[in-house]
Amino acid sequence: MDLIRALKTLPENYREVPLLRDFEGLxxxxxxxxxxETSSAVKSRLHRARQALRHNMVGSS
Structure with a gap:
């Protein structure tokens, strides 16, 4: 699965944080x-989103 398709599988609240952090550089x-939101909430969501992306990318190879 490519990264764009993997991102689209995430719920909206998980999808936005990695886009803002990793692609827009915020x-x-x-x-x-x-x-x-608090910084800790954003960090937590970013971590969970990255875990889900990793799982989706590796699990579909």
């Missing part, structure tokens, strides 16, 4: 401000 603080 910091955790910038994302948390933008989403009106």
């Amino acid at each position: 910091t955790i603080v910038e994302i948390s401000t933008r989403q009106e």
Whole structure:
């Protein structure tokens, strides 16, 4: 599975954080401000999203 298709499989709240962090280059603080959440919540969601992406990418190879 390619990265774009793997991203599309994520729920919206998980999909947005890696896009903002890894593709747009925003910091955790910038994302948390933008989403009106704590930095720890953003970090947690980013970690879970990356785990899900890794699982989707490896699991479909």
